[in-house]
Amino acid sequence: MPATDLSLLVEAAQAAAETATRHIGAPLDVRDKPDGQGPVTAADLAVNETLASILQAARPAYGWLSEESAQDPTRGLAPATFIIDPIDGTRNFIEGGEIWAHSLAVCENGAITAAVVYLPLADKLYTAARGHGARLNDAPIAPTGRPGIDGAHVLATRPNLDPAHWPEGVPDVRRAHRPSLAYRLCLVADGSFDAIFTFRDAWEWDVAAGTLIIEEAGATVTDRDGAPLRFNGPTARVGGLVGASHEAAADIARRRGVSAT
Ligand code: IPD
Ligand code: CA
Ligand code: CA
Ligand code: CA
DSSP, X not given: OOOOHHHHHHHHHHHHHHHHHHTTTSOOOOEEOSTTOOEEOHHHHHHHHHHHHHHXXXXXXXXXXXXXXXXXXXXXXXXXXXXXXXXXXXXXXXXXXXXXXEEEEEEETTEEEEEEEEETTTTEEEEEETTSOEEETTEEOOOOOOSSSTTOOXXXXXXXXXXXXXXXXXXXXXXXXXXXXXXXXXXXXXXXXXXXXXXXOEEHHHHHHHHHHHXXXXXXXXXXXXXXXXXXXXXXXXXXXXXXXXXXXXXXXXXXXXXXX
């Protein structure tokens, strides 16, 4: 039986984790990227190679959009496109933390159809396929379903949650330097937090997989203006992100004076 896109992404993420963990403790050859994209290491590039060799061999017709690959101007013409962040949370990886992830998605007609966010050191594998729900380590997950934003636990740059009430089993993203954004989206999908905002533009590879995981868990993701996110665009950018339960997202949009869809 041919692998589904989701099982292929899982297989690729596991291979990516082997490559990444082999680099821990070895010289990382850290370089700064232009345009505020942060550092890139030998591990980011090696993981990108691992993912490309597995995914492109399995789906040669698919387009390819990765943080660590040259932009392919023809990807918009492909029947589907991989949207990949080989290591999301590179600064945390460099600092020896565990809040970095392989973020892998398949996009068809601007929407994400399969997604994996895998944190090998934290042992968290988030998966979603459109129409089939979202899972953490194979168990179904759901958001909190909070009806509005009042009193909500929000994951912004500085989460407003009292440290004494930090969710059990969740690495403390406040103490980390730029921890994986893909993982922070998953913390809304699995009900650890009520909502997440990031009003700055984001790269598609930071949010593609997490967007489907939030949606399939049963919550909403929009851009900062309340519009649905569309992927595989020519600039590979999205205009901020708001993720929350449907009612809380509508509440956030109302308070910001935008009309949420
Ligand atoms: C970064 C991380 C970080 C976020 C940055 C991203 P990278 O991704 O997700 O949490 O604040 O905006 O660029 O560079 O580590 O893949
Ligand atoms: Ca980067
Ligand atoms: Ca990233
Ligand atoms: Ca990255």
